[in-house]
Amino acid sequence: DQQVKQNSPSLSVQEGRISILNCDYTNSMFDYFLWYKKYPAEGPTFLISISSIKDKNEDGRFTVFLNKSAKHLSLHIVPSQPGDSAVYFCAANKEYSGGGADGLTFGKGTHLIIQP
Amino acid sequence: GAGVSQSPRYKVAKRGQDVALRCDPISGHVSLFWYQQALGQGPEFLTYFQNEAQLDKSGLPSDRFFAERPEGSVSTLKIQRTQQEDSAVYLCASTKNSDSIYEQYFGPGTRLTVT
Known part of the structure; x- marks a missing residue:
């Protein structure tokens, strides 16, 4: 079952214009969230x-919003530029796992296309 | 080099062959991770090293998969008797210490195709 979903x-x-990428998670143990960009x-x-x-x-043109009660986060890119065209992955982790670092749990990604 | 490097970048193996994939993390990085990314999917965690100790191998899909990091720097992921379902991009990532809060730096990946 997908614990991090990018629908x-x-x-x-x-x-x-503004690009808004969405991500939902199901595991309430997650408390640290990351966005990755992939060419x-x-x-x-x-x-x-x-x-x-x-x-x-x-951070500059990028803003991440987290709604814990809804288990939802979003990435806003404004203004969108042609170089932003890429696949964006949402990832989640537990901030303090106690026994060392944890592997990230990724969503399937969203392919963002910026049109001129 | 400044970043995580992986070799080879592309590997074609016949079903049943053994393969070895290499990862050179950023110098001095304590933690090293391996991920498998199937086509159209996000990366999926395979295993984690803190220095030379393999602390988590819960993501390895079968006992055909084996990883090592004997001196706490370079790591090798070995897949024995490859199967078609092993075809994927294998990503390596490192972080400078053992805290989960630090972002992971990824290498370019090795694309494995099993024919």
């Missing part, structure tokens, strides 16, 4: 993260 396989947005034939690149003690984290 939109693809999203097309016009250059300059073809490359590994995922870390974009932005958020701890469950916050509901928003901003």
Whole structure:
């Protein structure tokens, strides 16, 4: 059963507009969330993260919002640029696992296409 | 190098062959992870090392999969008697310490095709 879900396989947005990518999770043990960006034939690149003690984290054009009660997070990119075209993965983790680090649990990804 | 490197980048194996995939993490990074990414899916956790100790191998799909990191730096993922369902991209990631809160840095992956 998918513990991290990205229900939109693809999203097309016009250059300059806002891109909103959504992610839902089911495991209430998750308390740290990350977004990764992936270009073809490359590994995922870390974009932005958020701890469950916050509901928003901003870094330049990228903002992540977390709604713990709804077990939902979203990534906002504004303004969208052509170089933002990539696959975006939502990932979740437990912030303090006690026995060392944990592997991330990923969603299936959303392919963002920025149209000129 | 500055990032995580993996070799080979592409590997074609006939069913039943053994393969070995190499990962060079960022220098000094304590934690190392292996993931498997099937086509159209997100990466799925396979195993985790803290230095040379394999602390979690719960994601390894079968006993044909074996990973090691004998000196706490380079790691090798070995797959014995490959099957078609092993075809995937194998990603390696590292973090500088053992806390979960630090983002993982990924290598480019090895694309394994089993024919």
